[in-house]
Amino acid sequence: MTKPPGKPSQPLLGDVDTPLRSKPRRRRDPAQPQFSLDPMPARIDPCLALLKPRPPKGPQWAFEVKWDGYRLAVHIEPSGVRILTRGGHDWTHRFPAIAAEAAQLGAATAILDGEAVVLDDQGRSDFGKLQQSLGGRGGNLNSGASVLMAFDLLYFDGHDLAKTELSTRRHLLESLIAPGRESAIRLSEDVDADGEQLLRVACEHGLEGIIAKDRNSPYRSGRLGDWVKIKCIQSDGFLIIGYEKSTASFGGIGRLLLAARKGGELIYVGGVGTGFNERSAADLRKQMDKLTIGKPAVDTGRKRNAVFVEPMLVAEIEYRAWTHDGKLRHASYKGLRDKADEASVYELE
Template sequence: MAKRIKAPPAKRPEAVLPGFISPQLATLKTKPPSGAPWIHEIKYDGYRVQLHIDGDTRKAFTRNGHNWVERFSAIAGAFNIPGQAIVDGEVVVIHEERTNFSELQADLGRGDQDRLIYFAFDLLWLDGQDLRKMSQLARKGLLKELIDGNNLKEPIFYSEHHEGDGQELFEPASRLNYEGIVSKRVDAPYRSDRVEAWHKIKTVQREKFPENLRV
């Protein structure tokens, strides 16, 4: 009688990277929150861009879901990591020591990527795992580990945050003529909607550029 050969275990299929994820949006407020439930980041004056990394494949989605990877190829290529990730962030140009949307538009119009910088502020997917149900602070922790662990350098930057009282970040942002700050609840998941878990507080209380480009 022939000996039965045991079949090898089935190979676990690789997780399929999801397509474009509608971004989480901040609710406009007039005053920053304070206390332990909140962290606060500088509000960057640029284009919201969602980077998709899947092995050697790169995509760079705008807030409205358009893949602009050719316009942002230098940034997409600089996010050199193995495996999969979906990263939320902002593409900016720094002019006279602050982010400048007009300069960014001019550079993109010329097809010039030399000054483009990417501030990464959230991580939605990592190596087959959907992270959106995790807390804001946990996602940021994994994002920092991803950037530091892979020794990513300019034009990729991790978006640092301030904990506690948002006014302590808002006041210097106002003095330096930054656009404002974004305050985020540390315990909140990521939702594809305009939410109360993210507050945007502008140093000048008006919209200077089209809202559909912003955080």
């Protein structure tokens, strides 16, 4: 026996013959603020740290560890993630782990400022290992071992933060990347300590140095003094102008010949004969063989058995001091800077 049909259900809004209409919209109160979205910049030139011999003093200064790697801007966009070098080159494919992690952060839009590094067993950044993971200067390897030490947030969920003070930008960054996070994107934590004390501890642990940042400063591109770097060991970029040959050394390189800038000219600052291994020396020799020239670009004095090259390659050199006649003391080769990194060449005063 079939069940008789039930009573028709009540219509959602009264009479079925009455057309459905939404409630009339109220007029917007002119006093109510409007929250417009800022256009997302395609690229922001980085804020650079000014080298100082000692840490600044005052409550407005925040301190961080100085990382030794490649400066990157990570753009999180609705269309995906882009990773740009300091020179504006797209290196998203070179840092796949960082790109994948950025896509999982939960931000609709953001621009992270940070340093891509490879860490050693003690958690210190190792520029040489980073270079190896990327295949050397001009290499095309993907660095799966790299992590991004993020230290600033320049754009977040539709809002340009560049004119906002650092303390607010850091607060928002820490809401996105939790302190102590162990992943391909980590927070470069600020350290609540006296600058002199922190520098001493950093040097004792073999770190490159520290960074001091004005908590009240906006984000300004260039080297304007809002950020200051203080180094334990001097490390700067110098142009390679040639090398002295040696049959007993890796790659046949006995000693690199180096130059710094002074105004519009180059000045010879001595050489470096340590810091190479078989792989780095072979890569370096391959790069230099493409640039050989008959006469030196800079006066180096009399050099026996020397090969001169166009001053196109920037080497990162670690050194302890300068001699009285303007040459590097206790220098050691750390690696070649890539063109995309736009590393600066040391400027003599």
